[in-house]
Amino acid sequence: MAAPIPPGGYVSDSPLTTPAEATLRADVVVFAPRFEHIDAAAQAAGSFEGKIVIDTSNPYNPERNGFLDLGDQTVAQFVSARLPSARYVRGFNTIPTETLLPELAGRSGPDRAVLLLSGDDSAAKAIAAGLVRDAGLEPVDLGTRADSGSQDPGGDYYGKEIHLADVPSLPRL
Numbered sequence: 001m002a003a004p005i006p007p008g009g010y011v012s013d014s015p016l017t018t019p020a021e022a023t024l025r026a027d028v029v030v031f032a033p034r035f036e037h038i039d040a041a042a043q044a045a046g047s048f049e050g051k052i053v054i055d056t057s058n059p060y061n062p063e064r065n066g067f068l069d070l071g072d073q074t075v076a077q078f079v080s081a082r083l084p085s086a087r088y089v090r091g092f093n094t095i096p097t098e099t100l101l102p103e104l105a106g107r108s109g110p111d112r113a114v115l116l117l118s119g120d121d122s123a124a125k126a127i128a129a130g131l132v133r134d135a136g137l138e139p140v141d142l143g144t145r146a147d148s149g150s151q152d153p154g155g156d157y158y159g160k161e162i163h164l165a166d167v168p169s170l171p172r173l
């Protein structure tokens, strides 16, 4: 029988000891370090070869009072370049966790909340979309990594509750 979810923790029937062990056992990894820890977290996670990696990170500066300048790259382009073996998907980054699941998840009808996913690997996005749906949100495809700027800080969809009516031209996943 699976162990209960520890407060704020993960679901597992055996304790995970290190990020690398967790990655090894996973089909899908949620990659959620603070931006200044991306390289260290990627290194700690070991090999992402064949793993679907959902990146939630946002480029706050270390002082948390502004954002880093990534030039003309989207966050997805910047982070995925540091995770070259991953099947990269970007999502879960636009709304604070304490709002996303308690307030937005599980709705139906026109109030159903959209969660945007982007990335160049369509099959990986489709699997991530299943997890989004399981979480009670509606997955919508924002496009490739290059297309994903509107989910980044300063973008049209960042920090906003979105419904299907707001994104009629974007494909559902």
Ligand SMILES: NC(=O)c1ccc[n+]([C@@H]2O[C@H](COP(=O)([O-])OP(=O)(O)OC[C@H]3O[C@@H](n4cnc5c(N)ncnc54)[C@H](OP(=O)(O)O)[C@@H]3O)[C@@H](O)[C@H]2O)c1
Pocket (backbone or CB within 6 Å): 019, 032, 033, 034, 035, 037, 040, 041, 042, 044, 045, 056, 057, 058, 059, 060, 092, 093, 094, 095, 096, 097, 098
């Ligand atoms: N919180 C939100 O509502 C929210 C919403 C959207 C997007 N985001 C973005 O998601 C990312 C995470 O946010 P957060 O609020 O969850 O931050 P957080 O509470 O500081 O969590 C960061 C996590 O990264 C881990 N970590 C740090 N260095 C590591 C390393 N070298 N190797 C492995 N793991 C490492 C930390 O592990 P330890 O605890 O063991 O140090 C911690 O679990 C940020 O980029 C943030 O901008 C957050």
